Amino acid sequence: MTARAIYLEGQKIGNMVYLRDAPSGNNRMAVFRCHCGAETVAFLPNVKRYKTKSCGCSRTPGTHNLTKHPLFVVWYNMKKRCNSKNSTSYYLYGARGITICNEWLVDFKTFHDWCIDNGWEKGLTLDRTNNDGNYEPSNCRFLTIAENCRNSRQTKLNWDIINEIRNAKLLLKERFNVSEVAREYGVTKQHIGCIIRNKRWVV
Secondary structure (H helix, E strand, O other): OOOOOOOOOOOEEOOEEEEEEEOOOOOOEEEEEOOOOOEEEEEHHHHHOOOOOOOOOOOOOOOOOHHHOHHHHHHHHHHHHHHOOOOOOHHHOHHHOOOEOHHHHHOHHHHHHHHHHOOOOOOEEEEEOOOOOOEOHHHEEEEEHHHHHHHOOOOOOOHHHHHHHHHHHHHHHHHOOHHHHHHHHOOOHHHHHHHHOOOOOOO
16 A cells, blocks of 8 residues: 655645645545635645646636636735735735635635625725725725725824834835835825835825
């Protein structure tokens, strides 16, 4: 009988990262981390042979070619800032404990269909009603960019937020993206520049 191969947590297998074994029958299954940051369960032999390359984010769902839909980028970026420590926005989301409900995390079409049924149209942005809450149907809505900025917890730059931005600059260093941070806080890049250079600013 062939000995069962042993894999270490964090080991790259095929195109994904092995995390742990998953309950299975004759075909060995495991939990992997996809390149987008999401966790997925897949047959280990298929991952080794590159038959399974992602959690599904890299393939066209169904027959509708939904990966070309604008909402796919919204979904991808949502997962990245919540699950990937390499995202420059991770400290504002994943690091604060913001998560994505499982039905959205593992299935883009479910997210897509919810958005369409709940008022999404081009020019609107996905917003969490409770900024400390998760990405889930009961806590999400669509706003214009201007409305999103006005309702953001960061609209008024108090000293806590200013220090948060400066600490992020120290922590992220060259990965600190001024444009992304400015959008997140609802201010201009010039405001962010003044803050990180310890100058005065006007909001």
